[in-house]
Amino acid sequence: MSPVVVLVGPPGSGKSTIAALLASRLGKTHRDTDTDVENEAGKPISDIFVDSGEAAFRSLERAAIVAALQDEGAVLSLGGGAILDADTRADLAGHNVVFLDVSLSEAAKRVGLGVARPLLLGNVRTQLRNLMEARRPLYAEVAKLTVDTDGRAPEDLAAEIVEHLG
Ligand SMILES: Nc1ncnc2c1ncn2[C@@H]1O[C@H](COP(=O)(O)OP(=O)(O)OP(=O)(O)O)[C@@H](O)[C@H]1O
Ligand SMILES: O=C(O)C1=C[C@@H](O)[C@@H](O)[C@H](O)C1
Ligand SMILES: [Mg+2]
Numbered sequence: 317m318s319p320v321v322v323l324v325g326p327p328g329s330g331k332s333t334i335a336a337l338l339a340s341r342l343g344k345t346h347r348d349t350d351t352d353v354e355n356e357a358g359k360p361i362s363d364i365f366v367d368s369g370e371a372a373f374r375s376l377e378r379a380a381i382v383a384a385l386q387d388e389g390a391v392l393s394l395g396g397g398a399i400l401d402a403d404t405r406a407d408l409a410g411h412n413v414v415f416l417d418v419s420l421s422e423a424a425k426r427v428g429l430g431v432a433r434p435l436l437l438g439n440v441r442t443q444l445r446n447l448m449e450a451r452r453p454l455y456a457e458v459a460k461l462t463v464d465t466d467g468r469a470p471e472d473l474a475a476e477i478v479e480h481l482g
């Protein structure tokens with residue numbers, strides 16, 4: 317009926333990393349909607365953006381989220397922009413959502429340079445800053461718990477979230 321926990325946050329906040337650790341600690345499966353979209357499309361997210369554009373990606377992402385929110389017992393990590401969709405925000409209301417927060421400087425260090433995150437191409441730091449400023453209220457709106465990840469090891473963060481889940 318419902319994932320055990322759903323992780324949201326900006327690129328580089330550690331959603332995929334922490335979700336994998338949580339799944340292994342809790343003996344659950346890890347599901348990541350970015351991976352689901354890539355499997356459905358048969359290509360990496362960067363290629364979906366280049367071939368079909370962001371709107372096409374968002375539509376695949378929305379479908380992946382609707383399916384994943386039915387996945388009982390999974391630990392679910394969402395793409396960084398999942399919360400831009402008002403229907404997704406409404407759907408998340410009944411779920412155990414954790415916002416992994418991170419500062420601009422630490423997120424920029426973690427994501428580095430590369431084509432895997434198409435929305436950050438160009439000036440990574442500027443793109444990331446704009447995106448984080450615009451989205452912070454939306455992450456906070458859907459979250460039951462906010463965890464600051466700066467300077468903290470993934471294992472330590474996973475332990476705190478397990479404690480919160482009781
Ligand atoms: N708490 C942490 N401390 C240091 N490095 C971290 C931490 N969490 C994640 N990382 C590193 O930051 C990078 C990004 O992590 P990850 O891919 O899990 O982020 P994400 O939130 O899933 O990003 P995206 O939205 O792009 O999918 C990885 O190299 C990961 O090893
Ligand atoms: O922040 C975003 O909008 C994105 C983050 C990634 O997880 C991917 O979902 C995609 O690259 C878009
Ligand atoms: Mg991820």
